[in-house]
Amino acid sequence: MAWSTPVRSRFQRVPSNPSEADFHGPYNKLLHSAFPLHTTNFTVVPQVERSSADVKVTFAVLLPDHIVFILELKPPSHLAFPSTREVAERQIRDRLKDVGSSRSLHCTHLGQLTVLDYTDFPLPTLHTISAMGTRLSFYTKEADARGCLLQLFIQTLRT
Numbered sequence: 001m002a003w004s005t006p007v008r009s010r011f012q013r014v015p016s017n018p019s020e021a022d023f024h025g026p027y028n029k030l031l032h033s034a035f036p037l038h039t040t041n042f043t044v045v046p047q048v049e050r051s052s053a054d055v056k057v058t059f060a061v062l063l064p065d066h067i068v069f070i071l072e073l074k075p076p077s078h079l080a081f082p083s084t085r086e087v088a089e090r091q092i093r094d095r096l097k098d099v100g101s102s103r104s105l106h107c108t109h110l111g112q113l114t115v116l117d118y119t120d121f122p123l124p125t126l127h128t129i130s131a132m133g134t135r136l137s138f139y140t141k142e143a144d145a146r147g148c149l150l151q152l153f154i155q156t157l158r159t
Contacts, residue, residue: 007033011134018133020057020075027059027071027131035061035069042068056091066122070095076133089137092130096141 003011010026028046035042041064049056061069072092078084128139 003030004033018076020073023073023133024057027073031059031061031071063122068123070128072130074130074132078132079135088130088132092128092139096128096139
């Protein structure tokens with residue numbers, strides 16, 4: 001799928017020395033373009049998780065209330081150090097371990113607490129992207145006949 005002019009334009013406005021926050025708008029625009037709100041039952045839910053050492057921004061795409069796609073953002077500066085790349089890798093793997101388990105994800109959506117259940121997965125494959133700026137790593141997790149997610153596949157794309 002080719003990116004639309006508004007999406008490309010949004011990414012082109014990212015400054016030359018960007019922070020993670022500079023990518024929130026472009027990825028939000030891209031996800032709303034790929035998963036349109038007004039013509040489908042998809043909802044893009046931005047989530048922010050803060051810890052003492054890290055801030056993790058994730059966009060979860062829901063159909064209608066079940067996770068069908070995940071995008072985690074990290075600052076492009078994380079590319080400079082193997083240790084920060086490893087932390088990002090570990091975080092996305094941990095998130096994917098949660099998918100299909102008995103855990104739920106709590107997030108705030110439109111000012112209300114929402115619980116996203118990882119156990120009721122509606123698609124045969126969960127696609128997930130870890131983005132550091134415009135460098136992307138792709139993850140897929142396959143479901144078995146019972147809908148339990150198995151097998152993790154990872155591919156990295158450098159742009």
